[in-house]
Amino acid sequence: MRKSSEFPSWGQNTALRVELIRGGTGSAASPPIAESPAEGSRYHAPMRGFEAPKDRLAIALDVPDLHSERALLDRLGGVAGWHKVGLELFSAAGPAAVEMAGADARVFLDLKFHDIPNTVAGAVASATRAGVSMLTLHAGGGRDMLCAARDAAESAAAAAGVERPRLVAVTVLTSLSEAALHEVGVATHGVAEQVERLASLVADSGLDGVVASALEVRGVRKRIGPERCIVTPGIRPAHTRVDDQVRVASPSEAIASGADLLVVGRPVRGDSDPAQAARKLIADIEHAIAG
Numbered sequence: 279m280r281k282s283s284e285f286p287s288w289g290q291n292t293a294l295r296v297e298l299i300r301g302g303t304g305s306a307a308s309p310p311i312a313e314s315p316a317e318g319s320r321y322h323a324p325m326r327g328f329e330a331p332k333d334r335l336a337i338a339l340d341v342p343d344l345h346s347e348r349a350l351l352d353r354l355g356g357v358a359g360w361h362k363v364g365l366e367l368f369s370a371a372g373p374a375a376v377e378m379a380g381a382d383a384r385v386f387l388d389l390k391f392h393d394i395p396n397t398v399a400g401a402v403a404s405a406t407r408a409g410v411s412m413l414t415l416h417a418g419g420g421r422d423m424l425c426a427a428r429d430a431a432e433s434a435a436a437a438a439g440v441e442r443p444r445l446v447a448v449t450v451l452t453s454l455s456e457a458a459l460h461e462v463g464v465a466t467h468g469v470a471e472q473v474e475r476l477a478s479l480v481a482d483s484g485l486d487g488v489v490a491s492a493l494e495v496r497g498v499r500k501r502i503g504p505e506r507c508i509v510t511p512g513i514r515p516a517h518t519r520v521d522d523q524v525r526v527a528s529p530s531e532a533i534a535s536g537a538d539l540l541v542v543g544r545p546v547r548g549d550s551d552p553a554q555a556a557r558k559l560i561a562d563i564e565h566a567i568a569g
Contacts, residue, residue: 308518328507328538331564336360337556338507338543339379344371347378350547356382357556361430362541364388376408383462384411390448392416395426396533402445403434410443412509414489417447417476424483429533444507445487449476449498452491452512470494477501487538492527495535512538515545515559529559533566 309413328334335358341347347367368375368389379385387410391398398415405413415427427445435442443536450459450473459466466472478501480488487507490498495508502508510532532540542559549555 327541330359331560331567332357333359334533334539334563335556336362336539336541337383337546337552338362338364338388338541339375340364340366340543340547342366342370344374344378346368346376350552351378351381353552354546354556355553357553357560358383359385360384360539362386362388362543365390373408376410380409382485385409386411386441386539387413388541390414390416391427392419393423395423399422399426399430402430406431406434406440406443406542407438409440411441412444412446412486414509415447415485417449417480417488421479421483424456424480424485428484443569446478446487446507446509447476447481447485448489449473449494450490470497474501481506492532492535492537495532497535507538508536509539509541511541512543513540513542513559515562529562530566533563 281453296424329516337354337358337360339347339350339361341350341430351361361383363375363379363385365388368387376385376387387408389401389405391401391413392415398419402413402415415424417424424445424447431445441544450469454469456466456469459469459472464472466475470493473490474497477488477490477498482504485506487509488498488502489509491512492510495510498508510527513527513529513532515528527535529540529542540559540563542556546552546555
């Protein structure tokens with residue numbers, strides 16, 4: 279494991295050679311977060327590490343195995359600043375998928391940890407030692423679980439001499455509607471109310487940010503303040519299918535609302551030219567930032 283001083287800077291891609299099974303050594307996690315501009319700006323200014331338009335885009339590597347991951351990464355060519363490794367790929371390939379994803383982008387490990395505090399703490403420590411730059415938990419796991427995750431990340435990073443990953447918590451999945459929340463026993467007057475309630479819990483627990491759809495970003499920002507990040511899935515370019523997402527938005531809408539990092543999967547993976555599809559998204563992000 280490399281020392282923290284040996285990790286590349288946030289704006290720098292690693293040029294590591296990655297084999298099919300053994301990938302690179304991961305990527306750097308976040309340095310201190312920069313302050314945002316005064317209230318009233320057209321959009322929430324990017325935090326440190328999200329300044330460049332490409333660093334506001336995470337490509338979801340939701341593929342079934344390492345061979346598919348390698349093929350997709352070759353086609354992407356390091357266009358986006360982040361690669362997201364989720365449940366499907368990690369279940370098939372484990373840490374090797376993380377290593378491969380980290381060769382030319384920062385790694386966002388999206389496993390949505392949700393268990394008793396001790397179990398989640400152990401999982402977070404392992405992910406920290408693997409060198410991921412961001413990982414997800416479910417805010418519904420409660421304060422004790424979230425705080426245990428935070429403490430485990432700090433301790434594991436200090437012991438391994440690596441940067442601590444940002445911990446972001448999922449509020450309400452973008453596939454869930456108000457009716458679906460009621461069906462599982464969540465008493466709420468709407469999705470936004472539940473999202474904001476959990477966002478406040480995340481901030482109080484000292485985590486780095488929240489995962490929320492673009493439709494809830496403005497309300498979440500009021501709850502968590504300017505110093506924390508908002509990761510927004512359910513991004514769909516104009517005139518594309520929404521698939522199984524219920525609460526979706528375009529890249530420009532999400533950025534204008536105040537999102538820091540946009541997560542896109544199927545619109546890129548399913549394109550005949552994934553790299554070009556990613557470039558178009560980055561151009562949309564750049565246009566939204568320019569205003």
